[in-house]
Amino acid sequence: MMNDDSSEEEHEEFFRSDPWKWRHLQIIEPRWITWVLTSPSFSCIPQLDFLEYSVVEKYETKETTQVMKVHTKVNGIEKLAILKLYQVRARYRDTRLDGFALELVAYSNLTHHGFCDEGLVPHCYGWYDFASELQDGAAVQVRRHPSMWEDELPPRALLLEYIEDAVPISAENYTPQMAPAVIEALDRIHSIGIIHKDIRTLNILVRPDGKTIWIDFESAHTFPPEVMDAQWIIFRSTLEMSHIWSIMNYKLPREQRRLLRHHKYQSDHDI
Numbered sequence: 001m002m003n004d005d006s007s008e009e010e011h012e013e014f015f016r017s018d019p020w021k022w023r024h025l026q027i028i029e030p031r032w033i034t035w036v037l038t039s040p041s042f043s044c045i046p047q048l049d050f051l052e053y054s055v056v057e058k059y060e061t062k063e064t065t066q067v068m069k070v071h072t073k074v075n076g077i078e079k080l081a082i083l084k085l086y087q088v089r090a091r092y093r094d095t096r097l098d099g100f101a102l103e104l105v106a107y108s109n110l111t112h113h114g115f116c117d118e119g120l121v122p123h124c125y126g127w128y129d130f131a132s133e134l135q136d137g138a139a140v141q142v143r144r145h146p147s148m149w150e151d152e153l154p155p156r157a158l159l160l161e162y163i164e165d166a167v168p169i170s171a172e173n174y175t176p177q178m179a180p181a182v183i184e185a186l187d188r189i190h191s192i193g194i195i196h197k198d199i200r201t202l203n204i205l206v207r208p209d210g211k212t213i214w215i216d217f218e219s220a221h222t223f224p225p226e227v228m229d230a231q232w233i234i235f236r237s238t239l240e241m242s243h244i245w246s247i248m249n250y251k252l253p254r255e256q257r258r259l260l261r262h263h264k265y266q267s268d269h270d271i
Helices: 008-017 020-023 030-038 040-045 099-112 133-134 138-146 178-191 231-269
Strands: 053-061 065-074 077-086 124-129 158-163 203-204 212-214
Touching: 040 133, 053 077, 077 099, 099 124, 099 158, 124 133, 178 212, 178 231
Parallel strands: none
Antiparallel strands: 053 065, 065 077, 077 158, 124 158, 203 212
8 A cells, every 4th residue: 555655656657556456446545535536527527506306207226326307507597407316325435435426526527538428328417426415514415306215315416417218229220320329439538538347238329310328437447547458457447349340240130130030021921
């Protein structure tokens, strides 16, 4: 473990020396979180002083997150948005070693590099800590949406762009033209130091115009430029590129052919 007097060279060597340190980085090296939270890109996502919304639709509740479509105001304009709530565990409250911090930092970096404006990922409008309402003595939102995890701590949240009529990529909406765009987008995400760590079709949305967009960065790791050539990062990014190539060029086309055969079989027997 490095101490506070470590030189930059020692800091960099620490990250390069042992692949296992990369795997358990957030637990064994608190200074990593310090770098993340003080990096220039982190300030790209504002903390919201107030969050008023009404729930339109609840999508899913997982072990530590809940996603819902809400009606709210963004910069004074009423619109639909995605509100993603994160469970706050007591042991992570001060260190922020949780999915909320990982996704917030990833979106900060993506915003800083213009990926949200390009439409490669959704915009992140801001983040909110429901604990602030308890401190202000007005826990209206917490009472409206009590902790779905029966945790004594109020959740944190990200307010994300809602993309009208976007659906996960599948054999039913796949076209061969999507493959290069999806693969190139992931490669560019890697190039700014983000390893997604949850490569699956549910995390790739297809817009009505056929364009694709990456979502769900709650497992992602964001790394500083000086260590991007570390062996573990190269290995992990290569593994993800191989995985997405297989999905886009093998798995989805195969499922689509199977689906077409099934439809043809049904059509032939309905005559």
